[in-house]
Amino acid sequence: MSSLTLNVNGRSVTADVPDRTLLVECIREALGLTGTHVGCDTSQCGACVVLVDGRSVKSCSMFAWEADGAEVTTIEGLASDGSLHPMQQAFKEHHGLQCGFCTPGMVLSAVDLATHHADASESEVREWLEGNLCRCTGYQNIVKAVLVGAEAMEAGA
Amino acid sequence: MSENGIGAAVLRKEDDRLLTGRGQFTDDINRPGQAHMSILRSPLAHARIVSIDTSAAEEAPGVVAVLTGREMAEDGVGGLPCGWLITSKDGSPMVEPPHPALPADRVRYVGDQVAAVIAETREAARAAAALVDVEYEELPAAATLASATRDGAPLVWDEAPGNICYDWEVGDAEATEAAFRGADHIVSLDVVNNRLIPNAIEPRAAIGEYDSRTGDHTLFTTTQNPHLIRLLLGAFVMGIPESKLRIVAPDVGGGFGSKIHHYAEEVIVTWAAKRLGRPVKWTAERSESFVSDRHGRDHLSHAELALDAEGRFLGLRVTTAANLGAYLSTFSTCVPTYLYGILFAGPYTTPAIYVEVKGVFSNTVPVDALRGAGRPEATFLLERLVDKAARETGIDPVELRRRNLIRPDQFPYQTPVALQYDVGDYQATLDLALEMAGADAFEERRAEARARGRLRGLGVSTFLEACGIAPSAVVGSLGCRAGLYESGQVRVHPTGSVTVYTGTHSHGQGHETTFAQLVSDELGVPIDQVEVVHGDTQQIPFGMGTYGSRSLAVGGAAIYNATQKVINKGKRIAAHLLEASEADIEFENGSFTVAGTDRAKAFGEIALAAYVPHDYPIEELEPGLDETAFYDPKNFTFPAGAHIVEVEIDPETGTVELVQVTGVDDLGRIINPMIVAGQLHGGLAHGIGQALLEECQYDENGQLLTGSYLNYTMPRAADLPNFELGHNTTLCTHNPLGVKGVGEVGSIGVCPAVINAVVDALSEHGVTHIDMPATPERVWRAIQSSQA
Ligand code: FES
Ligand code: FES
Numbered sequence: 018m019s020s021l022t023l024n025v026n027g028r029s030v031t032a033d034v035p036d037r038t039l040l041v042e043c044i045r046e047a048l049g050l051t052g053t054h055v056g057c058d059t060s061q062c063g064a065c066v067v068l069v070d071g072r073s074v075k076s077c078s079m080f081a082w083e084a085d086g087a088e089v090t091t092i093e094g095l096a097s098d099g100s101l102h103p104m105q106q107a108f109k110e111h112h113g114l115q116c117g118f119c120t121p122g123m124v125l126s127a128v129d130l131a132t133h134h135a136d137a138s139e140s141e142v143r144e145w146l147e148g149n150l151c152r153c154t155g156y157q158n159i160v161k162a163v164l165v166g167a168e169a170m171e172a173g174a
Numbered sequence: 175m176s177e178n179g180i181g182a183a184v185l186r187k188e189d190d191r192l193l194t195g196r197g198q199f200t201d202d203i204n205r206p207g208q209a210h211m212s213i214l215r216s217p218l219a220h221a222r223i224v225s226i227d228t229s230a231a232e233e234a235p236g237v238v239a240v241l242t243g244r245e246m247a248e249d250g251v252g253g254l255p256c257g258w259l260i261t262s263k264d265g266s267p268m269v270e271p272p273h274p275a276l277p278a279d280r281v282r283y284v285g286d287q288v289a290a291v292i293a294e295t296r297e298a299a300r301a302a303a304a305l306v307d308v309e310y311e312e313l314p315a316a317a318t319l320a321s322a323t324r325d326g327a328p329l330v331w332d333e334a335p336g337n338i339c340y341d342w343e344v345g346d347a348e349a350t351e352a353a354f355r356g357a358d359h360i361v362s363l364d365v366v367n368n369r370l371i372p373n374a375i376e377p378r379a380a381i382g383e384y385d386s387r388t389g390d391h392t393l394f395t396t397t398q399n400p401h402l403i404r405l406l407l408g409a410f411v412m413g414i415p416e417s418k419l420r421i422v423a424p425d426v427g428g429g430f431g432s433k434i435h436h437y438a439e440e441v442i443v444t445w446a447a448k449r450l451g452r453p454v455k456w457t458a459e460r461s462e463s464f465v466s467d468r469h470g471r472d473h474l475s476h477a478e479l480a481l482d483a484e485g486r487f488l489g490l491r492v493t494t495a496a497n498l499g500a501y502l503s504t505f506s507t508c509v510p511t512y513l514y515g516i517l518f519a520g521p522y523t524t525p526a527i528y529v530e531v532k533g534v535f536s537n538t539v540p541v542d543a544l545r546g547a548g549r550p551e552a553t554f555l556l557e558r559l560v561d562k563a564a565r566e567t568g569i570d571p572v573e574l575r576r577r578n579l580i581r582p583d584q585f586p587y588q589t590p591v592a593l594q595y596d597v598g599d600y601q602a603t604l605d606l607a608l609e610m611a612g613a614d615a616f617e618e619r620r621a622e623a624r625a626r627g628r629l630r631g632l633g634v635s636t637f638l639e640a641c642g643i644a645p646s647a648v649v650g651s652l653g654c655r656a657g658l659y660e661s662g663q664v665r666v667h668p669t670g671s672v673t674v675y676t677g678t679h680s681h682g683q684g685h686e687t688t689f690a691q692l693v694s695d696e697l698g699v700p701i702d703q704v705e706v707v708h709g710d711t712q713q714i715p716f717g718m719g720t721y722g723s724r725s726l727a728v729g730g731a732a733i734y735n736a737t738q739k740v741i742n743k744g745k746r747i748a749a750h751l752l753e754a755s756e757a758d759i760e761f762e763n764g765s766f767t768v769a770g771t772d773r774a775k776a777f778g779e780i781a782l783a784a785y786v787p788h789d790y791p792i793e794e795l796e797p798g799l800d801e802t803a804f805y806d807p808k809n810f811t812f813p814a815g816a817h818i819v820e821v822e823i824d825p826e827t828g829t830v831e832l833v834q835v836t837g838v839d840d841l842g843r844i845i846n847p848m849i850v851a852g853q854l855h856g857g858l859a860h861g862i863g864q865a866l867l868e869e870c871q872y873d874e875n876g877q878l879l880t881g882s883y884l885n886y887t888m889p890r891a892a893d894l895p896n897f898e899l900g901h902n903t904t905l906c907t908h909n910p911l912g913v914k915g916v917g918e919v920g921s922i923g924v925c926p927a928v929i930n931a932v933v934d935a936l937s938e939h940g941v942t943h944i945d946m947p948a949t950p951e952r953v954w955r956a957i958q959s960s961q962a
Contacts, residue, residue: 051202052195054427056375057460061883064375092195105193109185112852116682117192118199118376118427146891150883152375152428153682155859155920156891158852 019082025050026094034081040074041065043081044091052092052121056150063149066122067091073129075148092121095128103173104128107166108159115153123149123159131167139164179695183848186687187706188680197425200379200396205453208381209238211443212299213456214289214306215465216281219315219537219876220328223279223288227307231291234305236298239450241290241442243278251275251445254436254501255410258508259653260340260533268340268533271331273501275411275438275445281310282330282500283537284878285465290442292454315537317876319474319497322536330500330535339498339507339533344515345591350528353489357480361563366945367551369472369497369870370863371886372544374681376427377458378467382443386451392420393444398429398679399719402656404711406436406504412444416711423709426681430860431543432467433681434721435504439466464881469870470544472497473510473551479559485569487524487578492555494531499540505721506542507533512652513548513640513722519589520556521600521638521814522578527590537876543721545860546918549639550925554946557635557926561933562942571930572608575636576601593640595812596907598840603902604636607816607838610900616820629823630833631935634816635927641915642727642811642906659806660724661716662732664693664740666799668785670778671703677717678729679708682856683917684849685725689733691845692911696737698764698777715802723915726845727811731909735803743799744780750791751775751783811906811914815839817923819931828954830866830932837923838900842914850916851899857920858897863889864921865928866947887947936960 019038022031025048032047044053044067053076056064060078067076068090095102101109104127114120123146130137130145137145142163143156151159178184191197228240254273261267276287289306293299316322316330322337330337354360381394391414397403400421408419426433439456446454458466473496480489496510515529560578564571579600580587587595608614616632623630643649646657663675674693678685690704707713720729741761748766749756758769767774775783783790784799820834837854844850867887871879880886905912925946932948933941939960944952 045202050195051199052197054199054376055201056377056427057883059460059882059884062375062460092193096194101190101193108193109189112186112848114189114192115684115852115856116374116376116428117188117197117425118374120192121195124193140892143891143894150373150375150888150890152373152430152860152888153856154852155855155857155889155897156894157855157896160891160896 021082021085023084024088026090036082038081039077040079040081040084041076044076050091050093054118054121056118061150063122063126064119066125066149068125068129071132073126092124095124103169104131104166107162107169111158111162111165113154113159113162119149119151123151127163127166130163131170135167135171137167178701179691180845182691182846184687184691184701184846186684187690188684188686199376199425199427200381200394201457203381203394203424205381205383208453208455209292209294209450210296210299211446211454211456212291212303213287213439214291214303215462216284216286216288218281218310218312219284219317220313221281221310222313223281224309224311226289228289230307231302231305234298234302236294237302238292238294240306241292241446243274243276246274246276246445247278249445249449251441252411254438254441255406256502256507257504257655259655260342260507260511261653262340263343268507269331269334270502271333275441283539284876285539286500287438290446292446292450315876317537317872317874319472319495319534319536321874322534323495330537334535337535339535341532342511343530345528346526347528349526350489350491353526354480357488358483359481359563359567360478361559361566362476362478363559363562363943365475365477365555365558367471367473367554368864368946370470370544370868371464371870372430372432372467372470373888374428374430374432377460377463378433378437378439379457380440380443381453381455382447383453384448390418390420391444391448392422393440394422394424395440396426396433397423398426398433398681398721399717400679400709400711401677401717402719403436403440407440407444411441421711423679426679429681430545431470431547431721434719435468435542461882464886465539465878468503468542469499469539470541471551472541475555477555477559479563481563481567485567485574485577487522489526490518490524492518492529495534496531497536497538497541498533499536499538501540503540503542506540508654509543509548514552516591516593517549517552517640518556518591519593520553521580521636523580525590529591538872545857545921547722549918550861550922553635553637553922554926557637558929558943561930565942571634575604575634579636593810596809597904598812598814599902599904600636600814603814603838603840604816606900606902607818607836610838610898611818611820611834611836613818623822629825629935631821631931633819633927633930633934635923635930636816637923638812638814639918639922640810641723641813641918642807642909643722643724644810645808646806656718657806658718659804660718660729660732661802661804662729662736663715663802664733664736666740666781668782670699670781672697672699674704674706674733675714676706676708676729676733677714677719678725679720683720683725683853684846688726688845688849689730692730692733693737696734697740723917726913727909727915728805728807730911730913732803732805734910735805736801739801739803740799743795743801744777746795747780747783747790748775751789808908811842811909813839813841813914813916813919815919815923817927819924819927821931821935823932823935823953825957828950828957830948830953832862832895834898835895835924836898837920838902839919840902840904841916841919842903842906843912853916854899854920855897857918858924859889859894860921861924862894862928864946865925867893869947
């Protein structure tokens with residue numbers, strides 16, 4: 018068992034989990050934050066992406082104990098004071114989601130991109146999303162949303 | 175048009191919850207006291223189960239029970255039924271083998287369920303599943319369509335000689351024969367329609383729960399049609415009356431057809447929950463999805479087109495072998511027959527058509543509906559054949575299509591293969607697509623590409639699909655074991671807010687928004703006071719679910735009819751309150767008015783009067799304002815389109831670059847253009863995936879070679895371009911909204927346009943056909959072999 022302390026969405030939490038627990042299992046099961054999804058078992062789909070210390074990470078591909086002491090942001094922690102984060106807002110306004118299953122991972126990957134590379138071009142956005150699968154949207158509106166969301170984040174920064 | 179009404183790009187009501195992690199998917203649900211299930215699946219494509227020793231697994235830490243087909247048979251649990259009976263040419267019914275949720279004696283595909291291991295945690299269940307000791311006697315496998323139809327092929331079912339489930343036909347063989355005798359040109363083509371794995375990003379999941387106090391069963395499941403699952407599971411498999419079986423399909427993460435079907439895991443968790451006296455939860459791992467979600471497509475076809483000297487189509491004959499997999503999944507049998515054979519007129523005036531289809535068993539995952547379901551297969555074959563005919567007759571492919579398209583003055587148009595099209599304007603749709611695609615200047619672009627050493631091609635497809643499934647009387651006469659109407663309930667509350675209950679299910683389509691727009695528009699109630707409920711058999715009167723692009727055309731029509739009943743009742747209440755005759759009451763913009771006066775009652779006042787009947791015609795009218803309608807469509811709807819694809823190929827590597835994808839579609843009336851565009855994008859991506867990337871492959875032993883995202887190529891963002899979309903609208907004539915449907919259009923129309931473009935680009939190398947997916951390897955080999 019590992020006893021971990023994480024800062025999740027701005028709150029310090031502790032969890033006792035078996036050593037083999039993946040970060041995504043810790044988030045979904047121990048912490049009950051079910052906005053982070055599991056779409057595969059080969060680290061290919063990106064439905065499980067969260068931010069660990071500000072960088073997007075596939076939470077199915079690291080152990081929970083590896084995040085001990087880290088700041089973790091899940092989709093539940095992105096909106097503040099009841100209003101959507103600019104990237105969430107852009108996804109809403111540009112119909113960047115349909116079933117919504119890939120969406121948390123998409124949004125958090127996009128936030129990482131926009132934070133570190135605010136002026137990414139359309140083709141850079143498409144390359145960046147290499148690790149995030151969506152079966153519903155054909156990506157067109159996701160890409161548009163990411164471009165608009167990045168601009169909005171930049172303007173608000 | 176009101177601000178949020180029909181035609182407005184209203185932002186989706188479902189998005190706030192889905193964007194903030196507050197959606198509730200099946201795997202997000204946990205029930206008190208639940209146990210977790212892991213399914214042990216067959217590692218062999220075909221084998222006799224000699225023995226199953228569960229003792230080691232039962233003793234493993236945390237294990238609650240290990241259940242096999244033996245226990246299931248003891249409890250009298252039935253098999254999974256097939257929803258559509260197909261009758262062969264000779265009048266005999268299809269071979270319909272048993273379909274047990276847990277087979278006891280023989281497994282028939284890699285992934286077939288052998289045992290259910292139930293434990294305190296998911297990890298414990300998975301670990302114990304590895305301890306179940308199964309002794310198999312391996313049998314030879316019929317692993318692919320080609321090998322299953324070979325003489326002397328191993329039999330999947332002893333009762334199905336030659337692995338034939340049915341040998342079906344549609345059309346007039348003699349008339350078609352005669353047409354071929356009088357032809358100036360005969361063009362033929364052999365086509366493989368590649369097998370696909372659906373891959374909704376949410377893996378399937380199910381939770382069974384049983385209340386021994388009341389005898390109530392609840393099943394939470396990732397389904398597109400909760401009432402159909404209740405009917406199949408309750409009436410056919412478990413013998414549970416509808417009143418004791420509740421199906422909840424909460425947020426569902428995409429379906430594309432793969433979540434229509436009734437699955438074994440739904441049966442097992444429902445059965446096990448009662449047997450063990452605690453909720454049982456199962457969530458597929460992705461590798462399980464690959465070997466258990468029903469696959470799609472998988473045809474081998476030969477087709478011939480007869481033309482006269484001017485290029486007019488005289489006759490078409492098609493022979494198809496369709497893989498059904500190892501068992502008959504829910505709608506598997508109708509997909510390659512009634513959703514395929516009757517599509518072969520396409521948008522053309524071909525007077526004589528004859529189609530023969532053999533449904534074939536194989537030792538593979540059952541095959542069933544996948545986005546488009548039969549219609550993409552038919553469209554691909556027809557549009558490839560038309561293109562080949564253009565090349566062989568020397569008539570330009572666009573001109574050849576023009577000569578054969580049904581003209582607007584020919585509607586209603588009766589095809590020789592059962593369907594009657596109500597309306598369309600195919601020439602104008604094609605014209606708009608050509609203009610948007612800049613087809614006029616294509617040869618210049620081709621020449622310019624050639625100068626850069628690249629091969630450029632343009633491909634067109636003009637197509638039509640039958641949607642809005644379906645008129646119950648028609649499908650009933652063809653063997654469907656269900657009616658395909660839909661229900662809609664519009665419940666007006668005392669304060670004038672509205673709850674709408676629909677039997678369709680939304681798993682990405684945005685029904686909560688589109689249907690709210692529709693009701694808001696009809697009743698004049700602000701959209702934020704209209705709530706749409708779906709996915710729960712306990713709340714919704716009845717339903718047939720979502721597939722075949724039916725939700726708006728059938729479900730929306732039911733809701734519309736319910737709003738008209740609400741308005742009619744409201745008029746009678748208003749007539750009383752306003753002391754006028756009912757015939758004089760008009761309803762507009764949310765207000766009941768005595769015609770020609772300013773005496774009026776707002777919708778909210780009528781709602782209140784209906785529930786607070788102090789001054790209310792209680793003698794003539796019941797209190798309450800809550801109306802239900804069942805709508806059974808009079809015909810299919812016929813969305814149609816013209817898709818044009820331009821590609822550039824690098825002859826050194828065989829890589830196909832999509833330069834431009836243009837889709838002009840006639841979808842009937844559009845309620846929410848933003849959602850419609852999204853549906854088109856998704857469908858186009860699915861079709862392009864089939865054309866260029868995706869292919870499910872089995873080896874000769876029936877082992878799945880493409881069982882993960884590492885070797886099954888899903889379209890990713892960088893694989894796709896932005897799509898150019900246009901509309902040329904005619905309104906459906908037989909449903910009250912004039913709508914046709916949009917969910918499948920993209921995947922139906924675009925595949926042949928992509929391959930036609932690839933073949934066009936490669937034509938200077940003498941290539942006349944290439945099978946899907948046109949991977950770099952395949953394209954490169956085609957170029958090499960032409961140079962050899
Ligand atoms: S769950 Fe698919 S990448 Fe993590
Ligand atoms: S919105 Fe459904 S998978 Fe992306």
